[in-house]
Amino acid sequence: MxxxxxxxxxxxxxxxxxxxxxxxxxxxxxxxxxxxxxxxxxxxxxxxxxxxxxxxxxxxxxxxxxxxxxxxxxxxxxEQRRSGVSKKRPEIISHLKKKHRRNKLANTVTIDSVYEKNFLSLNSVLEAVIVDAFVLPGTNIYMLTLGDFWSSNTIELYLHRRYYDLVDPHSGILKRGREIFLTGCYLRTAREGAGSTRLLPTEYLVILLDDDQDDDAMLIAAQFCSDSFSSISFNEASTGVPYSLYARIESIQSKEIQGISGSVKRKEITLVDNDGVRLEFLLWGEQVLLANLFSVGSMLALDRPYIASSAESAIETSHELCLEYGSATQLFLVPFLQHEEQVxxxxxxxxxxxxxxxxxxxxxxxxxxxxxxxxxxxxxxxxxxxxxxxxxxxxxxxxxxxxxxxxxxxxxxxxxxxxxxxxxxxxxxxxxxxxxxxxxxxxxxxxxxxxxxxxxxxxxxxxxxxxxxxxxxxxxxxxxxxxxxxxCLPALLNSSCLHKLSCLSDLSSEASCTYICRVRLDQVDQCHVNTRFSHSFCGHVVNKMPSGDVECSFCHCNCDAEVVRTFHLKITLADETGKMFAWCIGQTATELLQISPDEFYDLPEDEQFMYPSSLENESFIVALVNCQGQGYGFSQSITQEADAIPWEITRALRCE
Structure with missing residues (x-):
């Protein structure tokens, strides 16, 4: 076949x-x-x-x-391929790109696109490489020059002061060649004053580590592997004892908590440490932007997280503690590398x-x-x-x-x-x-x-x-x-490149497909026009229950407020090769009858009876399907509409 x-x-x-x-x-x-x-x-x-x-x-x-x-x-x-095109970029980035195998994060934008649009949303992510770190002359303000793997441009970032201890030129980790993720950035464009386009400081920055590199592996082992989730003491944490933790991101979920002054957004990141113990890491309010930098399967290193009570944070967990992003917290990430499988x-x-x-x-x-x-x-x-x-x-x-x-x-x-x-x-x-x-x-x-x-x-x-x-x-x-x-796609009937016209004699009850035919309305004196009520969400008929409620026969839900009047039409279609009896409902029937259900319902009964005769020999392009094929199911709502007629008109377009 x-x-x-x-x-x-x-x-x-x-x-x-x-x-x-x-x-x-x-x-x-x-x-x-x-x-x-x-x-x-x-x-x-x-x-x-x-x-x-x-x-x-x-x-x-x-x-x-x-x-x-x-x-x-x-x-x-x-446009999709553009990110893979080779561009002139700093040598340090070209060197790193050779081993770059992770997927882009969902909200990642390129530095080139920031310059092109002269815009950067707070929700956007920059996956950047530090090309240079320096102090602005005459100040104590640290700047990072950033590039990325997909851009020829670089951009400068005012470093947030919570990261100044990491940018020391001798012992700091934020130096040339280090990869970082950042979000929650405001853009200071050149039009707003003298100088070039720059990124204003953001707290929401994650430093990437590579556990295949000796220095990073030693840092992970020395700083983050001595503490575990089981070793955390709430009493000690309350007295200022710092913890450095290392765990895998198992899931990321969004929640909205109702507070006294309104709802507050929250992200719950489930972490699993090397002992298999789970703990929730919570982000509140604007902090939820940080979750844009995380991916399931990545390893997250948390330096000095805030230790909170699960009860006070209103989360359902078997552990009495949870972690939060505090004022002294710094985050490091070993990204999950996308593996491949030969299929x-x-x-x-x-x-x-x-x-x-x-x-x-x-x-x-x-x-x-x-x-x-x-x-x-x-x-x-x-x-x-x-x-x-x-x-x-x-x-x-x-x-x-x-x-x-x-x-x-x-x-x-x-x-x-x-x-x-x-x-x-x-x-x-x-x-x-x-x-x-x-x-x-x-x-x-x-x-x-x-x-x-x-x-x-x-x-x-x-x-x-x-x-x-x-x-x-x-x-x-x-x-x-x-x-x-x-x-039911409207464009299908008008798009000859996506269908071929069939004659009514070509229709087969054995085939499972949608036929497109050019037909005329025939024997309209024998057509059946009824108005019914349907559920506006799904288009299927509704039933009045003994309780007086209206229930959708398809969704099986109460839909009193979502009911609209609709047509149920049974009519004969004809072309040069034959005739067939078919049915339709909703918008398709409205298109064939060329009147709305409410307008038709308001007509006097004798005019309703005579109305179809005005449609004799009107020409249409229609989509037809066999709704009662061999082995097909028969749900209550479908059989109620089909009424034992095998062919449904799913879409109709009048021919001028």
């Missing part, structure tokens, strides 16, 4: 990939390494292209062309897609790419966000993160035995089906989704559970999480 020949959307992704990363040479085997960040012959991953195309379609709801998509993709990829290309890639990157001139020679190098975390979970190929259900296995899936929804329901908002979604592609648990921070937020709809889901994680087998999970507030219902 050649998916790409049947699905123009997948075919366009492959075409875009060939444009962005043309194949050069015909080596029999090679290892594809996305960590090169697009340098030389490597290109963007499959999910990056798919997500970018869909985001452009959302931005251009009236439709896109191949030229628009390729232009947007090319520009975005060029072999599964046979499904050869069978289900003909990517140029994988093919060779002579198929008998085997794959051009036999394996890819992907980053993995300290727990061994492999990050598939830069995977060059489409992932199929059959490829999923334990310890996969940032996975993208493209397929058809064959069942869906809300889990009702948990206080959390969790929906179980069954996604099927040409290789199989899998249940994915979708976790929402508040409520369902995807709009209308039904059985038979084609979806793209990015940000999935897969883990093998002892009793339940392989489990796929997705969190709507996680980094990289993205969901699009292609069957």
């Amino acid at each position: 050649d998916i790409e020949n049947q699905d123009p959307f997948l075919a366009f992704i492959d075409h875009a990939r060939s444009v962005l990363s043309p194949v050069e040479g015909d080596e029999d085997e090679e290892i594809y390494d996305p960590s090169t960040n697009g340098s030389e012959s490597t290109g963007p991953g499959w999910s990056w292209i798919a997500s970018r195309i869909l985001k452009t379609c959302i931005a251009y709801s009236s439709g896109v062309t191949s030229a628009i998509l390729l232009s947007d993709l090319s520009q975005a990829w060029s 072999y290309i599964p046979s499904s890639q050869n069978r289900y897609q003909g990517s140029r990157l994988m093919s060779t001139v002579d198929p008998a020679q085997g794959f051009k790419v036999s394996q890819v190098a992907l980053p993995c975390d300290s727990q061994g979970s492999v990050d598939f966000s830069s995977y060059p190929f489409q992932s199929f259900v059959t490829d999923l296995h334990d310890k996969m993160t940032s996975v993208s899936l493209y397929g058809v929804v064959t069942d869906i329901f809300r889990e009702r035995n948990t206080p959390e908002v969790i929906f179980s979604l069954k996604i099927e592609d040409a290789t199989g089906a899998i249940w994915a648990k979708l976790h929402f921070a508040r409520s369902w937020s995807f709009g209308r989704l039904g059985i038979g709809h084609t979806v793209y889901l990015a940000g999935l994680s897969c883990h093998l559970r002892k009793h339940s087998g392989l489990e796929a999970t997705w969190y709507d507030n996680a980094a990289g999480a993205f969901f699009v219902n292609l069957s």
Whole structure:
């Protein structure tokens, strides 16, 4: 089965990939390494292209062309590659870059971008290298000249006085070649006075250590390994006894605490020392900016943290103590280095897609790419966000993160035995089906989704559970999480590069796909128009309960304040090849009837009866899906809407 020949959307992704990363040479085997960040012959991953195309379609709801998509993709990829381009930079940074293997932090900005925008937000992170440390002439003010691995410019920082004891030219650690992370910076631009653009002092600075370097390893052993979490005495700490601690960052969580004068932001960083003892490190208010500098798996060295009572800090923990960032605290970090794992290309890639990157001139020679190098975390979970190929259900296995899936929804329901908002979604592609648990921070937020709809889901994680087998999970507030219902995407109908027109006679109840057809409305005297109430969040019908409350048949929640009037329409579509009976609901029905549900409801009954006759032979481009395919589930809300009619019109656009 050649998916790409049947699905123009997948075919366009492959075409875009060939444009962005043309194949050069015909080596029999090679290892594809996305960590090169697009340098030389490597290109963007499959999910990056798919997500970018869909985001452009959302931005251009009236439709896109191949030229628009390729232009947007090319520009975005060029900008992403820019950080990997070699620039003229201080020699000390060029030397350090050779062994630089960690990933950028989430909020990292480059020094070049600071100059370009003449702006720096407090939330931004600078991953900098000290190029020079000096005292301003005639003062006792210390300055650091900073560079980074991605910029040709340097910038000067007024060093905060809490770090002056570390900048001594003879014994200080803040000297040429030392890496630091800093955030919470204010920018003093050249326009504001004489002199050049500089960074004003910030307390939120972390000094990086390299435990492979003898000096740093000795510092860690001498200063931070004599104390442990178990050795902390609250009474001694209260009398001023200092502690220096060393532990791994296990998790970082955000909280908001309600105080007397309002809410206060808090970060709870869970630390684990070498003895396996856990302790919470708390950041309050503006201090939460410091968490931008941390990453899970990194080793944090805390010099003179403030020792606080867990009860007074209002945290739930089995330990009576917790750590806070005090006025004398200084932080050192051994960053978690991103490891890589060689992932072999599964046979499904050869069978289900003909990517140029994988093919060779002579198929008998085997794959051009036999394996890819992907980053993995300290727990061994492999990050598939830069995977060059489409992932199929059959490829999923334990310890996969940032996975993208493209397929058809064959069942869906809300889990009702948990206080959390969790929906179980069954996604099927040409290789199989899998249940994915979708976790929402508040409520369902995807709009209308039904059985038979084609979806793209990015940000999935897969883990093998002892009793339940392989489990796929997705969190709507996680980094990289993205969901699009292609069957309801407005731009799809107007974007000929992403679909091909089908005749009604081409529709097959055996196929799982979204058909795009040019049709006219027929036999409108036999159509059925009803107005119902639906849940505005999900677009599904609501039911009135015996208690008088209104409950969504899909979300299973009380939704009195979120109910809107909607159409439920059953109508005959026709073209030169045949006719078919189909149904639709919500915005699609409104588009076909060309009147709002409230306006229709206010019409006299005889006008409501006569109204459809004015639509005879009106032409539309429609998206059609089979919502009752073999093996599909039948949740109550879906069957209530489908009413035993197999074909749903998921989107409609009137033809002039």
